[in-house]
Amino acid sequence: MFTYPAIGTEIINLITYSKEFIVVGHVSPDGDCLSSEISMKELLLKMGKTVHMANAGPFDRSEITSLRSDFLPHIDAELVSRKPVVIVVDCSSSDRLGTIADEITGLTTIIFDHHSSGEQFGDFRYIVPNSVSTTMIIMKLYQALGVEISKEIADHLFFGFATDTGFFRFINAHRGETLRMVADLVDIGVSPNMMSDKMTGGKSLGYVKYLGKLIDRSESHIGGKLMISSSYLSDSKEYITTDKPSDTLYSMLLSIKGVQVVLFFKEVSENVTEVGFRASHPSKVDVGALAESFGGGGHKKAAGVTVPKNIALVKEELLKAVKNLL
Template identity: 40%
Template sequence: METLYPTINPKLIEKITEAEEIAIFGHTNPDGDCVMSQLAVSYMLSSLGKKCHLFNQGPFNRSDINPYSLYFATEVPDELVKKNPLVIVVDCSTIDRPGLIFDKVSTLERIVFDHHSSGENFCKREFSYIVPESVSTTLVLEQLRKALAIPLTYDLARFLYIGFCTDTGFYHFLRRSNAEESLRIVTEYVKEGVEPYEVFDTLNDGKTLDYYKEISTLVNRTIAIYDGQVLYTYQNHQEALADSVSDVLYSQLLTVKGVKVVFFFKEKEDCIVVGMRSKKDSKVDVGSFAQSFGGGGHFFASGASLKKTLAESITLVTTAIKDLLDTNEIES
């Protein structure tokens, strides 16, 4: 049977097997796939007797992953660096994604597990396992579980399933090319006792009224350009939220008739973070588009950071995207 997942390089497995101390990193402003991937790696390798340390710079603003923040350290102790731990990075397409917390271990040997289609290869090829066809990093890590012959337990299955649900929008972003194998894998998690409805509630409950008011504000200031093929909105620095609105915002704006690409510009203290999403039938690869600005991501979901003002960033990105659109549909 054909599979989306190639065999993991034996050298990578050997490197993990030989390690005694392991430091596990994910990207800043983590989502469910990132957090659950880190927890899954720690769970699996701890079961093999490894001493695992979880690090994430945060912030853990999303209500669905905030309870897990207690498991993560935000600083790397000097004592750990002196022990020369094996570094494992998950769900990161570029070396800057883990944030400043990663600086202390940036020269140490590392392994990368990811599913982003663009970005940079920031470790030796034999020590990276990147599967762009995978719908989540947790399903990439399912292959590590099998390679290490680690038994599937309820706790591990739940970690892996939540990551899958986060990055597929609870099955919404599955495509025929990856659905069959993905569903076959997660069926095993359900058999292990994971309840889909409980996970859905975990991912969606707990939102505040202010959360939905902010979404309303962002939708109201959304601007349509190129005859409605592109929508963009923005958030000023002083409008920092207690919870992320990005996922709901994108899902709503991508349902607008005629839209192909959505941009969300978020003003930070030292940069502008641009979230990019494209509709499944648009054929616009926002992953490659983000890479042209030093960012990365997937074909349909990506992001980049720009050292410019908010106005400059909007002009730069919205001008550049025109070349990727169907110019026949843009009135002169």
């Protein structure tokens, strides 16, 4: 049965006795990343600390655009000179911090994460690969520090959990502790049905048409074991492409009989391609390790990478790599 390991005394003391912090998350932040940053900020504020949140973005999805002003896009020299402690959440490698990685060089850094792949960075690390989300790790930090979880914080903790578990769909057997933690959040006042509406509702017609185009564009490879789909720069002329449909797309393509791996390619610029990886639960393919081999990272079943190559070349290379694994 899984249980969370104790958080080290060095980390607890560093957080307890330091006065100023910068909380940082990975580029192209998702629900778990943003919820983790916000929950960490609120924890530190409750402890009387001075706190700054930073994220290189982009904040281009409609559901997070309003949050952009809450995060520093850069860490300036004056702030660095005060030697704040940096807390990095939901990030498995320093390059996933974007330009902020260079700006925090030399500052004491604590990592809270649940990704098993990627480089080991930071001065102190609390990494729990078996945790379903980083927000659940931060919930454990609240408990370790004896800080009360308010209704507002509980909402953020639950949202990160819900996004990274596909709203409970990705939780395996023998994870009763996780469900008991979530039950505590519900008892505090979180409404799962309202959270579901927040995650899935409010989409535009343009989003639905874009999702339909990506499904229509999907391709089957390796005897039906691999499904891919692609998004191109030209799509923005006809569809609303800022709301990422990838979670819904992954779910639909993984539901096809025999599919073990799904790849979603997004053309960011002529020579930059983002790739999302998903693996089915029965699949033996570790997409986190596969993404890491291309410079990215993630989990065994979900990962991502940004590759400085054109989309056609990235497709060719990844198709070969997945074929070798399957």
